Amino acid sequence: MTLTQNQSKTLVRGVGGVILFVLIVWTLAPLYWMLVTSLKNNTEIYSPDSNFWPINPTLDNYRTLFNETNFLIYFRNSLIVAAVTTLLSLILSALGAYALTRLRFPGRKFFARALVYTYLMPSSLLFIPLLIIIRSVGLQNSLEGLVFAYLGFTVPFCTWLLMGYFMSIPIELEESAMIDGCSRLGVLFRIVLPLTVPALAVVAFFSFTLSWNEFIYASVLVADTDVRTIPTGIPNFIVEDVFFWGPMMASTLISSLPPLIVYFLFQRFLITGLTLGAVKG
Structure with missing residues (x-):
């Protein structure tokens, strides 16, 4: 099956978009995890069950960082x-x-x-x-x-x-x-x-x-x-x-x-x- 020129361009754009999305996620994932972890309390951080978002968000870590x-x-x-x-x-x-x-x-x-x-x-x-x-x-x-x-x-x-x-x-x-x-x-x-x-x-x-x-x-x-x-x-x-x-x-x-x-x-x-x-x- 031979692809037309427009289909080839669409395929290239689709593949490029998928690769770009993967790279963006790969780049932003560490930043997101740092943000989420910084908003968790110690119980959530050291819990064996990992959560992708804080259940009880807190700024205690930032207070500790600046004050102690x-x-x-x-x-x-x-x-x-x-x-x-x-x-x-x-x-x-x-x-x-x-x-x-x-x-x-x-x-x-x-x-x-x-x-x-x-x-x-x-x-x-x-x-x-x-x-x-x-x-x-x-x-x-x-x-x-x-x-x-x-x-x-x-x-x-x-x-x-x-x-x-x-x-x-x-x-x-x-x-x-x-x-x-x-x-x-x-x-x-x-x-x-x-x-x-x-x-x-x-x-x-x-x-x-x-x-x-x-x-x-x-x-x-x-x-x-x-x-x-x-x-x-x-x-x-x-x-x-x-x-x-x-x-x-x-x-x-x-x-x-x-x-x-x-x-x-x-x-x-x-x-x-x-x-x-x-x-x-």
């Missing part, structure tokens, strides 16, 4: 580290990408390739040397030390990503501005950066989510409770062999909100930046 744990400290630290890392990554990567794409100096191609190689280096091989460096300069157990550590993997990738966008901008625009008396920095901030807002949104989102969720460096470089971030603070809810699932699920659900908020705020720029990057790459 250090979650607000972890949240504040994560927000500071992610925000500062994102801001510095934008500044440093923009300056570095513009220098590598527009200026001519010895070793330019080597530095451009080194950025990619630096980003590809696994963090599991770097955290011990990095710990020695951070300790030697007196930044261990500090938010500043985490920021400098995170810049080591955000700046190389962000710089490499922005290089592709900067090269797509006609150099004649910059030459015209410099003829009118604009400096190199003026060209960068007045012409190049406004034309690459979608790319900057992608870079900012990448830096924020990576530094928000990072665990290895945070667990090695920070030990004091006052400077722990969310990924290293949530495991403190496990005492010996007792898992406080209610507060853990509540904290995990709340900690997932900032990246989602950042995404929805810059959604239009992110989609444009990702699609342009796919074409220009």
Whole structure:
């Protein structure tokens, strides 16, 4: 039996819709289970009979989280580290990408390739040397030390990503501005950066989510409770062999909100930046 063109399109759309639905359920199921568990009391959580919704919804887990744990400290630290890392990554990567794409100096191609190689280096091989460096300069157990550590993997990738966008901008625009008396920095901030807002949104989102969720460096470089971030603070809810699932699920659900908020705020720029990057790459 031969399918017509319209039947083939309908079949493809149906199969694609089923696959998309399965992927959506696969993605949202953990979030739904976290929400449901955070609204259950301990009796329902530890009951041998699992329920897909809370029988007696309660906010006790959230009260415990905010009043009896250090979650607000972890949240504040994560927000500071992610925000500062994102801001510095934008500044440093923009300056570095513009220098590598527009200026001519010895070793330019080597530095451009080194950025990619630096980003590809696994963090599991770097955290011990990095710990020695951070300790030697007196930044261990500090938010500043985490920021400098995170810049080591955000700046190389962000710089490499922005290089592709900067090269797509006609150099004649910059030459015209410099003829009118604009400096190199003026060209960068007045012409190049406004034309690459979608790319900057992608870079900012990448830096924020990576530094928000990072665990290895945070667990090695920070030990004091006052400077722990969310990924290293949530495991403190496990005492010996007792898992406080209610507060853990509540904290995990709340900690997932900032990246989602950042995404929805810059959604239009992110989609444009990702699609342009796919074409220009």
